[in-house]
Amino acid sequence: MIKFKHYRINHIRPLRLFYKVNIFIAFLFFNLFIVNARELFPSEKPHFEANFEHHYNQILTNFRSLRFLAKDHQLLHQNINQSIKEKNPHYINTFNQLLAEYYNHQENYKLLIELYDETINNPVYEHSISYVLLLNRFYHFFYLHNINNECDRILEKIRSIIPHLDDKEAIYAESIADYLVGLRVKGNTIDVKQKNITRSIENIENVQRFFSEIDFSLMLAHRYNHLAISYVNIDNNHAITMFKKALRYTGNDDLRLRIAILSNINYLHNLTDQADKGLIYGLEGEKLCLNHNFKTNTYNKIICNLSDSYRLMGNEEKMLEYKKNCDNEILVFQSKGEQLTENIKKYLNSNERKVNKTFFGRNMYYIIGGALGIIFILVIIPLLRTRKTKITSG
Structure with missing residues (x-):
């Protein structure tokens, strides 16, 4: 006779299993959040607001992916106004970074210069990383237009702020300063200082926990892109390696940067008689530009570069097709570029006059007050003393 064991149905065990599964899922989500979260810098902590941070990341993501729309512009201004209303200096600077980028993209240089003037002359939350990052945006604008006197002014300002920052913020600010020192435009070429760019990379790696994974990767991408430029015509194969490293860090998180790097790789492959390889990168860059209506100097x-690739590959038909477009684009851009630089310098000069006028106007009361004070000391007081003496002696 076969005996069967009797099993009691346990209604508690399925519930325990349910709770364990949910706890495990919650644990996974928690770890996922921690991986993608970042530690806040000391100057950020007192002013952090989740809603502001969410909107900032939303607008920044759309801008990087070339999907910046009218609604993003509206949202940007709403957040600037709200941060001013709430007197939140960190997010005033943070959203102004995006506003500066937007004005630059729209080629509205008059408003950009006005924002720069307000930033440099009337700083908000000056001893903070958000202010340094705002100055950093303006530096890149002036550096691309070869306006080195303003670059020097910004760099000097950043250097003066660093001693007032927390240790970790100071390391990041030093990284920014080194990166900026390492970039200069000389004529039609970019002068890159390898030592400064390398030190900048080392410094941001020391404060990696303060950045999201995407932001950290993009900072490295920018730096490796410029480090690669420093090897062009010195060690072109190494330059290609650096450009491809920058491309891996970029991914698809910043299409502007990706397009620029693709163009650089295409150019370098042409120089090293690997036009067939360069063509692949150039065509990807062209496709991204056309898909996003991104008609810029890049x-x-x-x-x-594509015209040159086809020439080197012996495809005359394609070479002539791209060369025609290349010649037309160059003529348009050179004329436009010269006019833009001239306009920027004109805005800067008129802006300086405005600043001097404003400075004089603001200080007029002090000047008049000082003059009256001197008159009082030199004229009125001696008269009073003389009068007092006459009365006493009588």
């Missing part, structure tokens, strides 16, 4: 360079 697009012009891609068209010209």
Whole structure:
């Protein structure tokens, strides 16, 4: 006779299993959040607001992916106004970074210069990383237009702020300063100082926990892109390696940067008699530009590099097709570029006059007050003393 064991149905065990599964899922989500979260810098902590941070990341993501729309512009201004209303200096600076980028993209240089003037002359939350990052945006604008006197002014300002920052913020600010020192435009070429860029990379790696994974990768991408430029015509194969490293760090998180790096790789492969390889990168860059209606100087360079690739590969038909577009784009851009630089310098000069006028106006009361004080000391007081003496002696 076979005996069967009797099993009691346990209604508690399925519930325990349910709770364990949910706890495990919650644990996974928690770890996922921690991986993608970042530690806040000391100057950020007192002013952090989740809603502001969410909107900032939303606008920044759309800008990087070339999907910046009218609604993003509206949301940006709403957050600037709200941060001013709430007197939140960190987010005033943070959203102004995006506003500066937006004005630059729209080529509205008059408003950009006005924002720069307000930033440099009337700083908000000066001893903070958010202010340094705002100055950093303006530096890149002036550096690309070869306006070195303003670059020097910004760099000097950043250097003066660093001693007032927390240790970790100071390391990050030093990284920014080194990166900026390492970049200068000389004529039609970019002068890159390898030592400064390398030190900048080392410094941001020391404060990696303060950045999201995407932001950290993009900072490295920018730096490796410029480090690669420093090897062009010195060690082109190493330059290609650096450009491809920058491309891996970029991914698809910043299409502007990706397009620029693709153009650089195309150009370098052409120089090293690997036009067939360069063509792949150039065509990807062209596709991204056309898909996102991104007709900039970078697009012009891609068209010209592709023309050169086809020439080196012996495809005359394609070479002539791209060369025609290349010649047209270059003529348009050179004329436009010269006019833009001239306009920027004009805005700067008129802005300086405005600043001097404003400075004089603001200090007029002090000047008049000082003059009256001197008159009082030199004229009125001696008269009173003389009068007092006459009365006493009588």
